[in-house]
Amino acid sequence: xxxxxxxxxxxxxxxxxxxxxxxxxxxxxxxxxxxxxxxxxxxxxxxxxxxxxxxxxxxxxxxxxxxxxxxxxxxxxxxxxxxxxxxxxxxxxxxxxxxxxxxxxxxxxxxxxxxxxxxxxxxxxxxxxxxxxxxxxxxxxxxxxxxxxxxxxxxxxxxxxxxxxxxxxxxxxxxxxxxxxxxxxxxxxxxxxxxxxxxxxxxxxxxxxxxxxxxxxxxxxxxxxxxxxxxxxxxxxxxxxxxxxxxxxxxxxxxxxxxxxxxxxxxxxxxxxxxxxxxxxxxxxxxxxxx
Numbered sequence: 001x002x003x004x005x006x007x008x009x010x011x012x013x014x015x016x017x018x019x020x021x022x023x024x025x026x027x028x029x030x031x032x033x034x035x036x037x038x039x040x041x042x043x044x045x046x047x048x049x050x051x052x053x054x055x056x057x058x059x060x061x062x063x064x065x066x067x068x069x070x071x072x073x074x075x076x077x078x079x080x081x082x083x084x085x086x087x088x089x090x091x092x093x094x095x096x097x098x099x100x101x102x103x104x105x106x107x108x109x110x111x112x113x114x115x116x117x118x119x120x121x122x123x124x125x126x127x128x129x130x131x132x133x134x135x136x137x138x139x140x141x142x143x144x145x146x147x148x149x150x151x152x153x154x155x156x157x158x159x160x161x162x163x164x165x166x167x168x169x170x171x172x173x174x175x176x177x178x179x180x181x182x183x184x185x186x187x188x189x190x191x192x193x194x195x196x197x198x199x200x201x202x203x204x205x206x207x208x209x210x211x212x213x214x215x216x217x218x219x220x221x222x223x224x225x226x227x228x229x230x231x232x233x234x235x236x237x238x239x240x241x242x243x244x245x246x247x248x249x250x251x252x253x254x255x256x257x258x259x260x261x262x263x264x265x266x267x268x269x270x271x272x273x274x275x276x277x278x279x280x281x282x283x284x285x286x287x288x289x290x291x
Contacts, residue, residue, distance in 0.1 A: 079108025
């Protein structure tokens with residue numbers, strides 16, 4: 001099934017993201033997480049893909065088992081940076097062989113540990129090129145990423161929106177946003193996207209803040225702005241991990257509830273492979289089982 005179909009039902013769609021365990025951890029650890037997340041009846045689960053394909057085999061296997069053993073539609077992340085077109089074609093064939101026909105097409109982060117790396121010498125420079133190749137196979141449902149506060153490498157949000165429009169025009173079915181902590185940022189982004197005729201579903205991506213150290217890492221990695229309300233919580237509970245986790249769950253729950261009340265197509269939760277905390281959020285907003 002193409003995932004785009006689930007957004008035509010009129011009810012808010014619950015989707016979740018997990019990531020493969022590191023190579024020195026048993027693969028089965030991630031399925032302990034999936035066992036718990038399945039109880040929430042998500043419409044699909046996305047599986048991340050390490051930089052440069054570092055978790056490629058695990059991503060394919062996990063996505064396959066989610067689809068074929070758990071009966072949940074899977075969305076396999078696929079990054080193209082440092083891949084050749086032949087390699088991408090092989091990966092797409094592997095996914096299709098496993099019955100996984102939905103991908104999240106990403107360029108991927110540029111390597112910061114290789115001073116000789118030159119993006120201009122790569123077969124893929126932009127995500128839209130991957131989208132074109134995946135669309136040419138005609139079997140895949142394709143999602144892509146959107147950045148409500150602008151891509152970190154793009155200085156102007158308007159320019160980033162034009163790039164996003166180009167991705168969509170090349171065959172994207174729906175978009176999932178980078179995380180944000182102020183829903184007004186998402187609503188403003190939707191308005192701007194509609195003005196340039198980006199008409200596909202744009203799904204808000206929400207990540208709960210469960211510890212104070214996490215905030216610093218988020219700011220470093222993606223540059224998301226932190227509203228004063230959330231910063232105050234971090235300041236208040238920085239040295240009390242249990243209360244910080246509870247406050248983070250409550251904050252994310254309020255975000256999701258507001259989005260649902262505003263009739264978003266669905267909510268994509270970045271689980272960080274923490275099913276207990278995600279279950280509390282989904283239960284708080286009564287989103288479980290809304291397929």
